[in-house]
Structures are given as C-alpha cells and as structure tokens.
Amino acid sequence: KAGVTQTPRYLIKTRGQQVTLSCSPISGHRSVSWYQQTPGQGLQFLFEYFSETQRNKGNFPGRFSGRQFSNSRSEMNVSTLELGDSALYLCASSVTGNWNEKLFFGSGTQLSVL
Amino acid sequence: GDSVTQMEGPVTLSEEAFLTINCTYTATGYPSLFWYVQYPGEGLQLLLKATKADDKGSNKGFEATYRKETTSFHLEKGSVQVSDSAVYFCALSMDTGRRALTFGSGTRLQVQP
Numbered sequence: 240k241a242g243v244t245q246t247p248r249y250l251i252k253t254r255g256q257q258v259t260l261s262c263s264p265i266s267g268h269r270s271v272s273w274y275q276q277t278p279g280q281g282l283q284f285l286f287e288y289f290s291e292t293q294r295n296k297g298n299f300p301g302r303f304s305g306r307q308f309s310n311s312r313s314e315m316n317v318s319t320l321e322l323g324d325s326a327l328y329l330c331a332s333s334v335t336g337n338w339n340e341k342l343f344f345g346s347g348t349q350l351s352v353l
Numbered sequence: 354g355d356s357v358t359q360m361e362g363p364v365t366l367s368e369e370a371f372l373t374i375n376c377t378y379t380a381t382g383y384p385s386l387f388w389y390v391q392y393p394g395e396g397l398q399l400l401l402k403a404t405k406a407d408d409k410g411s412n413k414g415f416e417a418t419y420r421k422e423t424t425s426f427h428l429e430k431g432s433v434q435v436s437d438s439a440v441y442f443c444a445l446s447m448d449t450g451r452r453a454l455t456f457g458s459g460t461r462l463q464v465q466p
Contacts (some may be wrong), residue, residue, distance in 0.1 A: 243396070272453065282442065284453035295452050329396055338448045339385035339404050344396030 241265065243345035245330050251351045257318040260348045262330030264311050268343070270336025271313040273305060276327040276347070285328075288313055289336050317350075325352045355380045357443050359457035366433055366464050374428040374460045376417075376443035384445035386410075386419055386426040387454065391440045400428075400441070438464045 244263040252258050264271050273285040284297040288307035305315040311332075317324055327349050331342040360375040378384065385404045389397040401410030406421035415430045426443060443457040 245396075270452070274454075281458045282454075282456040284455075287452050297453065331397075336452045338446050338452055339402070341399045341402070342397075342454065344389075344398065346394070346396045 243330055243332050243343050245328075245345035245348050247348060248346070249349045249351075251353065252320050253353050254320055254322060256320050257316060258320060258350060259314055259316050260328055260330075260350075262313045262315075262332075262345060264313070264330075264332030265343055268332035268334050269311050270333045270340075271307055271311065272331045272333075272336070272342065273313070273315050274329045274331065275299075276329055277325075282329070285315065287336060294336070320352045322352050324350065326350060355384070355445060355447060355455045357445055357455055357457035359441075359443050359460050362440075362459070362461040364460060364462050366462070368435055368464055368466050369432045370464075372428070372430040372433045372437075372462065374441055374443075374462070376426045376428065376457060378424050378426065378443075378445050380424075380445055380447060382447055382449075383421070384447050386417070387444045387446070388415070388417055388426070388428050389442045389444060389456075391442065391459070393439070397442065433462070433464045435464045435466055438462055 270289045272287040287295040307313045327347045329347045331344045333340045356379045387402045388400040390400045401412045403410040403419035409418045440459045444454040
C-alpha cells in the first residue's frame with residue numbers, strides 16, 4: 240500500500256509569489272491534515288479536510304488556504320509569500336480524522352522563500 | 354490552551370544506554386497522547402500512543418505510560434541503538450472536534466556507536 244505522497248519535494252520561490260503544494264493520501268483515507276514545521280515554531284496545525292470540506296483550521300493568516308478533491312487528494316496554497324513562510328510543509332492522512340486516530344505523514348515539501 | 358513540553362535536546366547517548374525523554378502536558382480534559390518519530394529527511398511516524406490514564410504504549414522496545422496525576426508521558430527505552438537516532442515528538446489530541454495534534458518542540462536523540 241503506497242504511503243502519503245507529497246509533491247514537489249523541494250520548492251524555491253521569491254517573496255510575493257504564490258505556491259501550490261500537493262498531497263495524495265493513502266488509499267481509503269478520507270481525512271487530510273496539513274502541518275507547518277519550522278525550527279522556531281515547531282509543528283503547527285494548518286487545517287484538516289474530510290470529504291472535500293474543511294473541518295478545522297489552525298491559527299494562520301488567510302494567505303494559507305487549501306482544498307480537497309473527490310478522490311481525497313488535497314492541495315494547499317500560500318499566496319503573497321513572505322520570508323517567514325519558509326518551512327517544511329507536512330501532509331498527514333487518516334481514515335476518518337477521528338481525534339485519537341493514527342496519522343500517516345508524508346515526507347513533506349521543503350519550501351524556501353528568497 | 355493545550356500544550357506539550359518536552360526536554361531540550363540534543364540527547365547524546367552511547368549504544369545500549371538507557372533512554373528517557375521527558376514529556377509533560379497541559380490540557381483541559383483527558384487527551385490522547387502520542388509519540389511520533391522523525392528520521393532525517395522523512396515525515397513523522399507514529400511510535401506509540403495511549404488513550405487513557407495508566408495506559409502503556411509500547412513499540413520497537415520503546416515504552417511510555419500515561420500518568421494523569423503528573424500529566425506526563427515520558428518515553429523510555431532500555432537499550433538504544435544507532436538506528437534510533439532521530440527527532441522524537443510528544444503530542445496530544447483532544448476530543449473537542451478540533452481533530453488536530455498539538456506537538457511538543459521535539460527532542461533530537463543522537464546515539465553513538
């Protein structure tokens with residue numbers, strides 16, 4: 240069974256640009272969550288999607304958005320990039336997104352904003 | 354709000370040494386507790402979890418016991434290997450409908466041969 244796949248693995252952008260990251264969950268998993276990992280702030284929750292609906296959102300500005308498609312694949316978008324958006328963005332999937340369910344993480348997309 | 358506090362790293366041990374990584378939490382209610390591990394260049398993997406007080410999670414020689422009285426979930430292993438070198442994250446989740454993990458800052462473990 241394939242794991243969680245995130246593309247691309249690395250991205251380099253400049254300030255003011257926008258970026259789209261992609262996540263393909265494990266087959267049969269309907270919940271997809273996104274986390275931002277930085278050395279200073281650690282791992283922070285961005286949002287969670289289930290059946291194409293955003294169910295939860297973390298404390299991030301509106302420049303961060305996402306969506307989920309009918310096949311459970313998810314994308315997140317960051318507009319008007321800032322230097323502080325440089326981070327490893329991790330996607331995680333689970334079957335139902337239940338609060339104590341195991342999450343399966345992808346290897347992440349490393350975003351560098353210059 | 355909910356929070357998780359882990360001991361600062363890095364923790365450097367020799368192979369076959371005993372490992373303890375401390376984790377305490379603050380939560381209004383009774384969370385589920387997790388340890389995730391991140392190997393270099395990879396995403397996080399669930400190592401073990403416990404869903405109620407006095408539960409012991411265990412996997413690959415690692416153990417952690419959910420202690421409600423001390424709000425702790427310390428990770429232990431009796432004999433570490435070089436292959437255990439990684440970053441370990443303690444995390445909690447609450448049954449509040451939020452469906453998100455709150456992570457500690459992570460503890461880097463370096464095991465020397």
